[in-house]
Amino acid sequence: MEKRKKAEEDEEQKQPPAAAAAAESSWGDLLPEILREILSRVPYRSLCRFRCVSTAWLALCSDPAVRRRSPQTLSGFFCYSQHDVGGGQRRDGLGFLNLSGWGRPLVDDPSLRFVRVRGYCDVTPLHCCGGILLCYCEKAAMSDDGNYVVCNPATKEVWAVLPVPRNKIMMRLNTARLCFDPAAPGRFVVFVFLQSFRGIQTVEAYASDTGRWTSMRSEWSPKTLLLGEDSECVFLNGTLHLVDADHSDADFDWEGNLIRWMVTVDMEGKTWRKIRLPDSIYNGFIGQSQGRLYATHVETEGRCQLSIWVLEDYASGQWTLKCTASILELLGRPHHEPGEHYTLIAIHPECSLIFLVASREKTLMSYDMDTSKLSIICTLGDRQPRRFQPYIPCFAEKPR
Known part of the structure; x- marks a missing residue:
């Protein structure tokens, strides 16, 4: 048993x-x-x-x-660098600076060759928003005509080709910016701010859901001025934020500080407002990190002091000074060298890092606001220390 x-x-x-x-x-x-x-x-x-x-x-x-x-991180920057074009000549061309060690990019080569095969000879990145890139592309034919192209470098897809709205007065000074939220990827909007010598009077807006341009009047001050491709811009919480560069009739407060403004407009073009920037931010930079707006400034002389503000109260426009630091002291330099200055180019969207470029050595550096540590990332070589477009890959499907 x-x-x-x-x-x-x-x-x-x-x-x-x-x-x-x-x-x-x-x-x-x-x-x-x-x-x-x-x-x-x-x-x-x-x-x-x-x-x-x-x-x-x-x-x-x-x-x-x-x-x-899958959660993404900052992969690098679209930027400009010198390229050989034959005959011993070099010209500025689009390049990509990979932040090796700061987060691997989703694509090994986020270049825009897939845009060039559509018949364009020159691609100028205007604004990278949510991993989607807005470019100005000149046609390969001998013509001044061009188009705005909305594309996704991660999936190598062209989302839209938009004829450039015409403005006979100041076409080259017009500013085009993209609004796209990867958390709500079903729609994008392209704004083109048409400028004349009197400022911005008209704004053209293209919405992907309607597939057409809409013309509207600007509700900002008539003297509002944007610096074309170099205009500072942040898209956050469904609103586009830009720095007003007009100083033709400068305003000063009772303490003698120059008043600078940041202008905003929502994706629908219904809410227009302006927010005063912190004092002494004449050569500053705006960006967003972890859902908050930051404004930064670095002195061009003296100890090259870096100052960083955060917008604590969006409704009232109240800024708070978060931290200050002397770049020369962090680098161990005894004094300021001739021609030495630092350019702020970006803020990391996920952590407390400020990216800046040292013009003298042409190096890319980062400053950690939490640890007060300044780190050298790499040398720029032939890359230009301006018009850097931070890139976070996005695998969203093309809006239908």
């Missing part, structure tokens, strides 16, 4: 009950979905490592549904 009982127990262990087998089968069917949900929440840098586990993991980590939801 004991031998028979033991034999029956061994047989049960070899052949699980039907209920257990069904549960195991159900788990096997559910496992890929659970893995996709887990993998879609890990940083992409980890996702790249997981691809090396096996062929099955390679396929799973390459799933577009996983890539679209």
Whole structure:
């Protein structure tokens, strides 16, 4: 009896009950979905490592549904650098500066060659918003005609080709900016601010859901002025923020401080307002990080002091000085050298990092607002220390 009982127990262990087998089968069917949900929440840098586990993991980590939801980080900057064009000549061309060690890019080559094959000979990046790039493209034919192109470097898709609205007075000074929120990727808007010597009078807006341009009157001060391609711009919480560069009739407060303004307009073109910038921010820079607006300024002489403000109260426009630091002291320099100055180019959208360029050595540096540490990232080489476009890859589908 004991031998028979033991034999029956061994047989049960070899052949699980039907209920257990069904549960195991159900788990096997559910496992890929659970893995996709887990993998879609890990940083992409980890996702790249997981691809090396096996062929099955390679396929799973390459799933577009996983890539679209995977948290992204700052991959680098679109910028300009010198390129050989033959005959011993060089000219400015579009390049990409990869921030190696700061977060691996989702694409090894986020260049815009896929735009050039559409018949354009020159591509100028105007604004990168939410991982989507707005460019001005000149046609390859001998013509001054061009178009605005909205494209996604991560998926190498052209989302829209928009004829440039004409403004006979100051066409080259017009400022075009893109509004796109990767958290709500079903729609994008392109604003073109048409300028004359009297300021911005008219604004053209293209909405992807309507597929057409709409003309509207600017509700800012008639003297509002933007600096074309170099205009500082932040898109945050459905609102476009730009720095007013007009100083033809400068205002001063009772303490003698020059008053500078930031102008805003929402995606619908219904809410227009202006917010006073912090004092002494004449050569400053605005950006956003972790859902908050920042304004920065660095002195061009003396100790090259860096000052950083955060917009604490958006409704009242109240700025608070977050921190200050002497760049020369951080670098261990005894004094300011001739021709030495620093240009602020970007703020990291996910952490307390300010990016700046040292013009004398042509190096890219970062300043950590939490640790007060200044780090040298790399040398720029032939890259120009201006018009840097921060790039965070986005795998959103093209709005329909």
